[in-house]
Amino acid sequence: MTRCAAHAGLLAAVALCAALPVAGIAAPERPDPLTPQVARVLREIKAADTDLLAVSEEDGRLLRLLIASSGAKRALEIGAANGYSAIWIGLGLRETGGRLVAIEYDQGRARQAAENIRRAGLSDIVTVVAGDGFREIPKLDGQFDFVFLDAWKKDYKRFLDLTWPRLVPGGLFLGHNVVNKRSEMPDFLDAITRNPAMLTTIVSPSGEGVSISYKRR
Numbered sequence: 316m317t318r319c320a321a322h323a324g325l326l327a328a329v330a331l332c333a334a335l336p337v338a339g340i341a342a343p344e345r346p347d348p349l350t351p352q353v354a355r356v357l358r359e360i361k362a363a364d365t366d367l368l369a370v371s372e373e374d375g376r377l378l379r380l381l382i383a384s385s386g387a388k389r390a391l392e393i394g395a396a397n398g399y400s401a402i403w404i405g406l407g408l409r410e411t412g413g414r415l416v417a418i419e420y421d422q423g424r425a426r427q428a429a430e431n432i433r434r435a436g437l438s439d440i441v442t443v444v445a446g447d448g449f450r451e452i453p454k455l456d457g458q459f460d461f462v463f464l465d466a467w468k469k470d471y472k473r474f475l476d477l478t479w480p481r482l483v484p485g486g487l488f489l490g491h492n493v494v495n496k497r498s499e500m501p502d503f504l505d506a507i508t509r510n511p512a513m514l515t516t517i518v519s520p521s522g523e524g525v526s527i528s529y530k531r532r
């Protein structure tokens with residue numbers, strides 16, 4: 316090989332390396348579903364949330380991350396209020412190709428949630444069901460791989476008992492406000508920390524507290 320040919324080969328290799336993404340830090344080619352419009356809807360829900368029903372932004376981000384990282388596809392939310400947490404869950408499901416059924420007891424809030432989800436461009440992923448979770452869940456088909464419970468706290472243990480048999484092995488069951496409202500749910504906390512069929516941890520990104528229970532295979 317002449318010096319000239321060797322030089323050309325080296326240049327070609329350098330050009331090829333420059334074109335390759337750096338392993339581990341390559342930017343995803345998909346656009347981020349958390350668009351400026353979605354961020355605006357989330358901010359507006361928070362601004363209107365005078366009853367402080369919505370989860371914190373940090374907890375919302377956690378929901379999204381857990382959905383995306385676990386690959387969950389069949390999600391259930393009990394207690395959707397105006398759709399704030401449902402939007403964060405929906406963003407995670409946009410990455411997994413999954414769907415969420417979000418149940419809300421209050422008819423007005425359920426309507427508002429559906430409207431907020433529509434404005435966030437997530438109506439193809441999130442279905443809002445207006446009604447009492449105790450009546451609506453038995454009407455749903457199939458199993459879930461992700462359950463997020465954020466209804467009235469005294470009902471947590473009953474909702475755990477209702478949904479746990481329908482959570483697939485390897486699925487996640489999350490309860491909200493398990494730190495700041497723990498005194499309202501002693502039976503639930505006892506159940507999720509003593510049951511050998513689940514691995515549970517409690518994290519508290521914002522002080523509200525989220526229990527994460529993994530259904531062992």
Ligand SMILES: C[S@@+](CC[C@H](N)C(=O)[O-])C[C@H]1O[C@@H](n2cnc3c(N)ncnc32)[C@H](O)[C@@H]1O
Pocket residue numbers: 368369370393394395396397398399400401418419420421424446447448449465466467470
């Ligand atoms: C704390 S808020 C939920 C906030 C929502 N997860 C968010 O972050 O945007 C609790 C909601 O649960 C609803 N709720 C309470 N009991 C319920 C039940 N049995 N079935 C369905 N929704 C219920 C209430 O009407 C209320 O809107």
